């Protein structure tokens with residue numbers, strides 16, 4: 001269980017409280033600058049909150065040794081770092097004791113085909129898939145026990161549609177084992193399809209926290225995103241969210 005109480009981080013996050021239960025998938029939505037990345041960094045223990053406390057499985061985040069935390073939670077950051085000219089295989093080996101990509105990860109991310117290639121010679125979407133694989137392999141034994149905290153900042157950025165869906169299904173399946181997943185992005189329809197819970201952020205606060213259907217409502221989305229929203233049904237009666245400007 002992840003519990004955050006009255007977080008406050010100088011001008012970047014304000015008075016945020018929640019509890020996240022094992023097995024939950026939360027999608028974090030909000031306009032640019034709303035505080036999504038800041039929140040994920042704080043939950044990862046990379047940035048201490050100025051006020052308030054976060055506990056992970058009953059223990060305060062700041063009481064975890066760095067190595068213990070690195071085996072318990074993973075944070076996939078928005079930026080793709082490719083400063084070194086490493087091969088994909090070398091890059092994975094920095095993060096995981098085992099060199100083998102678990103079959104479940106390969107099925108969703110499909111990176112074995114370019115293991116020997118340099119990270120710098122991959123496309124943006126391919127690099128993103130490697131980055132995801134690396135982050136998940138970092139805590140794979142914990143994920144297998146269903147005790148991981150997965151914090152993913154805009155992981156679908158750059159992925160083609162099939163890989164966006166494969167990733168969302170993978171995250172659902174990992175949550176099904178008991179892992180907690182917090183994923184930020186800007187795709188309302190992915191949240192509609194795959195989130196169990198949505199945190200809608202605006203101006204460094206969570207302004208709505210609840211079941212996907214409760215949060216993804218026209219008036220609420222229009223207010224937060226300052227954009228017109230139309231929610232309809234497709235031919236198979238699935239909800240479809242469209243955004244537009246007048």
Ligand SMILES: Nc1ncnc2c1ncn2[C@@H]1O[C@H](COP(=O)(O)OP(=O)(O)OP(=O)(O)O)[C@@H](O)[C@H]1O
Pocket residue numbers: 011012030031032033034035036037038039
């Ligand atoms: N390192 C930093 N130091 C100070 N302020 C920062 C820093 N990083 C971000 N900010 C500011 O904090 C606020 C929240 O930024 P954050 O990156 O968390 O937003 P976000 O919701 O992830 O946005 P986006 O959708 O653009 O990724 C913004 O006003 C931003 O300018």
